[in-house]
Amino acid sequence: MIEIQNLTFQYKKSDKPALRDVNLSIPDGDFVGIIGTSGAGKTTLALSMNGVIPHQIEGDYYGKILVNGLDTVDTPTAELCRIVGEVFQDIDSQMVSSVVEDEILFGMENFGVPHDEIGERLERILADVGIEDLRHRRIASLSGGQKQKVAIAAILALEPDVIVLDEPTGELDPESSRQVFSLLRKMNREKGVTVIVIEQKIMLLCEYVKHLLVMENGAVRFDGPTREVIAHTDDFKQLGINIPRVTELYGLLSAKKDAGERIPLDVEEATAMVHKVMGR
Numbered sequence: 001m002i003e004i005q006n007l008t009f010q011y012k013k014s015d016k017p018a019l020r021d022v023n024l025s026i027p028d029g030d031f032v033g034i035i036g037t038s039g040a041g042k043t044t045l046a047l048s049m050n051g052v053i054p055h056q057i058e059g060d061y062y063g064k065i066l067v068n069g070l071d072t073v074d075t076p077t078a079e080l081c082r083i084v085g086e087v088f089q090d091i092d093s094q095m096v097s098s099v100v101e102d103e104i105l106f107g108m109e110n111f112g113v114p115h116d117e118i119g120e121r122l123e124r125i126l127a128d129v130g131i132e133d134l135r136h137r138r139i140a141s142l143s144g145g146q147k148q149k150v151a152i153a154a155i156l157a158l159e160p161d162v163i164v165l166d167e168p169t170g171e172l173d174p175e176s177s178r179q180v181f182s183l184l185r186k187m188n189r190e191k192g193v194t195v196i197v198i199e200q201k202i203m204l205l206c207e208y209v210k211h212l213l214v215m216e217n218g219a220v221r222f223d224g225p226t227r228e229v230i231a232h233t234d235d236f237k238q239l240g241i242n243i244p245r246v247t248e249l250y251g252l253l254s255a256k257k258d259a260g261e262r263i264p265l266d267v268e269e270a271t272a273m274v275h276k277v278m279g280r
C-alpha cells in the first residue's frame with residue numbers, strides 16, 4: 001500500500017515545484033497507469049515512491065509518503081527497494097551485467113537472498129517472465145523488448161510488493177509493447193504484484209490498467225477507474241493527450257445514436273458497441 005499525502009517537491013536547481021500537493025492512495029494488488037505531458041512530474045513521482053527522492057536527489061520536500069506504513073523519509077532506500085522495485089526510464093543505465101542470468105543474479109546477491117534459494121528463484125523468474133531461452137545470451141545482443149523483459153525479471157527476482165516502470169515501452173514496437181503489458185498483467189493477477197506504469201501509449205494503458213492517473217504541471221488532474229477517467233475526453237484534448245480511437249468512436253456515435261452507457265476500452269468492446277448501434 002502506497003499513500004501519498006500532500007507531497008510537494010522542488011528540485012534543488014529548479015525555480016518551480018515538480019510535484020504540487022499530490023494526494024494518492026494505491027492499494028495492494030492495483031494496476032495503475034500514469035499518463036501526462038512531458039514535464040508533468042511522472043518520473044519525479046516514481047522516484048519519490050522508492051525513496052530516491054529525497055535520499056539521493058535533493059530538493060525542497062513537503063508532505064509524506066507511506067510505503068506499507070513506512071515513511072520514505074525515515075526509511076533507508078535499501079529497505080524501500082525491497083518493497084518498491086523500479087525499472088527506470090533508461091534501462092541501459094540500470095543494467096550492470098553483460099549476460100542475462102548474471103543481471104538477475106546480481107540483484108539477488110546484493111539484496112542478500114540466501115544462497116540456497118538463488119538458483120531456484122532464478123529458474124522460477126526466467127519461467128514466469130518467459131525468457132528461459134535468453135538465460136545465457138549477451139544483453140547487448142537482445143532486442144529492446146527482450147531487454148525490457150530482462151530488466152523486469154531482475155526486479156521481480158527481488159520479490160517486491162510493488163513494481164514501478166517508467167515508460168517501459170518507449171522504444172518498443174507495438175507487438176513487444178503488448179508483450180510487456182501482458183507480462184505485467186500476468187504478474188499482477190497471478191502473483192499479486194502491484195504494478196504502477198508510466199506510459200505514453202494511452203490505448204495500451206486503457207486496455208490493461210485498472211486505474212488511470214493523469215498528471216499535469218506537477219499535480220494529479222484525474223485519478224480513478226480507467227473507464228471513468230477516460231470519459232473526460234475534452235480535458236484530454238486540452239491537455240494534448242490523444243484519446244484512444246475506440247473512445248473517440250464512442251463520442252462520435254453517441255452524439256447521433258444511443259451507443260450505450262459504457263465507453264469501450266479496447267477493440268473488442270468497440271466492436272460490440274458498433275454492433276449494438278447497428279442493431280445486429
Ligand SMILES: Nc1ncnc2c1ncn2[C@@H]1O[C@H](COP(=O)(O)OP(=O)(O)OP(=O)(O)O)[C@@H](O)[C@H]1O
Pocket residue numbers: 011012013014017018036037038039040041042043044045
Ligand atoms: N534533476 C532535475 N533538476 C531540476 N529539475 C528537474 C530535474 N528533473 C526533472 N526536473 C523538472 O521537474 C519537472 C518534472 O519532471 P519529470 O521528469 O518528473 O517529468 P515527466 O512527466 O517524467 O516528463 P517526461 O514525460 O518528459 O519524462 C520538469 O519541469 C523538469 O524540468
Ligand SMILES: [Mg+2]
Pocket residue numbers: 042043044089166
Ligand atoms: Mg519522465
